Amino acid sequence: MPKFPHRLHPKSTLVLLLLLSALAVQTTALLPADQLRQAAMLADAVGARRNAASPAANPRHAHKELPLDKQIDKILSASDAQRGSWGIEVVDLESGRSLYERDANHLFIPASNMKMFTTAAALEKLGPGYIFHTTVESDAAPDAQGRVWDLYLVGRGDPNLGVRTFPYVYHGLSQPADKFLQEMADQVKARGVREVVGKLVADDSYFVWEPFAPNWAADDLDWGYGAPVSALAFNDNLLTLHVKPGLNAGDEAEVRLSPVADYYLLRNHIQTSAKGTEKSYFLERQPGSMELDLWGKIPVDDGENDDTVAIANPPQLMAEQFRKALRARGIVVQGPIEVRHSTRLEADSPPNPAPPPSTRIVLAEHTSPPLSEAIKVVNKESENLHAEMLLRTLGRVQNNRGSLAGGLEALNAFTTKQVGIVPGETYFSDGSGLSREDLVAPHAAAKLLLYMARSPNFQAYFSSLPVSGVDGTLAHRFLVDEVKGKIHAKTGSVEHVHTLSGYMDLPSGKRLVFSIMTNNLAIANKPGQGTLDEIALEIYRWFAEQGT
Numbered sequence: 001m002p003k004f005p006h007r008l009h010p011k012s013t014l015v016l017l018l019l020l021s022a023l024a025v026q027t028t029a030l031l032p033a034d035q036l037r038q039a040a041m042l043a044d045a046v047g048a049r050r051n052a053a054s055p056a057a058n059p060r061h062a063h064k065e066l067p068l069d070k071q072i073d074k075i076l077s078a079s080d081a082q083r084g085s086w087g088i089e090v091v092d093l094e095s096g097r098s099l100y101e102r103d104a105n106h107l108f109i110p111a112s113n114m115k116m117f118t119t120a121a122a123l124e125k126l127g128p129g130y131i132f133h134t135t136v137e138s139d140a141a142p143d144a145q146g147r148v149w150d151l152y153l154v155g156r157g158d159p160n161l162g163v164r165t166f167p168y169v170y171h172g173l174s175q176p177a178d179k180f181l182q183e184m185a186d187q188v189k190a191r192g193v194r195e196v197v198g199k200l201v202a203d204d205s206y207f208v209w210e211p212f213a214p215n216w217a218a219d220d221l222d223w224g225y226g227a228p229v230s231a232l233a234f235n236d237n238l239l240t241l242h243v244k245p246g247l248n249a250g251d252e253a254e255v256r257l258s259p260v261a262d263y264y265l266l267r268n269h270i271q272t273s274a275k276g277t278e279k280s281y282f283l284e285r286q287p288g289s290m291e292l293d294l295w296g297k298i299p300v301d302d303g304e305n306d307d308t309v310a311i312a313n314p315p316q317l318m319a320e321q322f323r324k325a326l327r328a329r330g331i332v333v334q335g336p337i338e339v340r341h342s343t344r345l346e347a348d349s350p351p352n353p354a355p356p357p358s359t360r361i362v363l364a365e366h367t368s369p370p371l372s373e374a375i376k377v378v379n380k381e382s383e384n385l386h387a388e389m390l391l392r393t394l395g396r397v398q399n400n401r402g403s404l405a406g407g408l409e410a411l412n413a414f415t416t417k418q419v420g421i422v423p424g425e426t427y428f429s430d431g432s433g434l435s436r437e438d439l440v441a442p443h444a445a446a447k448l449l450l451y452m453a454r455s456p457n458f459q460a461y462f463s464s465l466p467v468s469g470v471d472g473t474l475a476h477r478f479l480v481d482e483v484k485g486k487i488h489a490k491t492g493s494v495e496h497v498h499t500l501s502g503y504m505d506l507p508s509g510k511r512l513v514f515s516i517m518t519n520n521l522a523i524a525n526k527p528g529q530g531t532l533d534e535i536a537l538e539i540y541r542w543f544a545e546q547g548t
Helices: 010-028 033-053 067-077 111-126 179-190 314-328 344-348 371-380 384-399 404-419 442-453 458-464 525-546
Strands: 085-092 098-102 133-138 151-154 200-208 238-244 254-258 265-273 280-284 291-299 305-310 337-342 361-367 487-494 497-505 511-519
Touching (some): 067 098, 067 525, 085 442, 085 525, 111 371, 111 384, 111 404, 111 442, 111 487, 111 497, 133 179, 151 314, 179 314, 179 361, 200 314, 200 344, 200 384, 254 265, 371 458, 384 404, 442 458, 442 497, 442 511, 487 525, 497 525, 511 525
Parallel strands (some): 151 200, 200 337
Antiparallel strands (some): 085 098, 133 151, 238 305, 280 291, 487 497, 497 511
């Protein structure tokens, strides 16, 4: 094949093109009709290649002439949402054919859309019937007097040790947060234990002790949604803070914690303000402190407000509550509480020879609901802690590394080797989406949703997603009759970010996969979410009318 080592000068190129054009005009009349059509097709192909090679001729949205695009642009132009970055992909589930895209290969902060990836990997690698086990153990059976030396409360990553009841129902019945501890204390007593001579050990070593991802925002860590990650988790590792106005303006507001009222010392400076004034109160806890500073105001005509705050040391609190349960049953606990963690240094050290199998005696056990039920909490309620615990469980089971790094390794292996997501389409930094370093292309989210739709575990996955106008984080969105119950999708929101990805069921019976992500949205949360919802509704209506 001949080579052309030198490029023509631009002026020479222009002259040559003019000569060729003139020649073409002269010879065109001599060509038969079929050859004319072939020449036209070739010219179109050359022009398309030339345009693709020229950035100036390849606009950011090459599909702007589509009517759906014009409708979306109209929605965006109605507010400052057009200043943000938007990525959209819509795919026909049955054929896998892309029906619409807008910057679908660009990377976006996914927020809680990350949970779709974590729960999918957990279902596929652990199985929908996976069960978490929490046990109480001793080094030997109780002696003739009912004495044991140390007693071990051993966690293995169960995220559901708290107030929720199962099978999961949105806003279903609740139970006492320590019910599982009371039941295990009953079992310990039934095994003949009357006294713990040594320590009560909270064994949290199933996970590496790294309670926070290194890139979580510091101001997230005081709140329940930023609760520390542990293998022994009590009540989502959070307490509920109740704030209620006083009887009269100027009175100090009433504040309390539940279910453990005295866990923190509350330094309350929230004042009751006049009727109709704006509510605005704040809290702060210094690192390592057991004091909560509260200040601000709440109007006298406001009701009780509930927020959640993170538990500083969940394994310690769980052991304290368990000790109370034991003592309430007449079991003497002589020694102190000790919390055992596995450090990152220990996890990264060269492995020692395999230790001999444990000879401890199991005195009590609590088993979780199956994973198919547990992931409903993760996706419907967008529970950050549960997603992070699932990620670390995945790492522990898959590669014996119950750490953030071990979990991410397992997650990346799943998405690349099984789902077919190529490097560069995602960057995972945690399992929940609380990190602002997570990156996902809408095209990658669509790939995941298509993969799960063809999985034997799809029904468990599909059932875990919020339903439009019905439950979870979509309970109060998409309330119009035409889409109520027709969208199963995962929501996501952090500052300047909104995402929604999942499935749409059209009146024709067709099911669509879709992903909508927006970043850099410098408008308030509600209008930003509202704009995304308008776009999702427009997509639904468009394809419903097309009968796709």
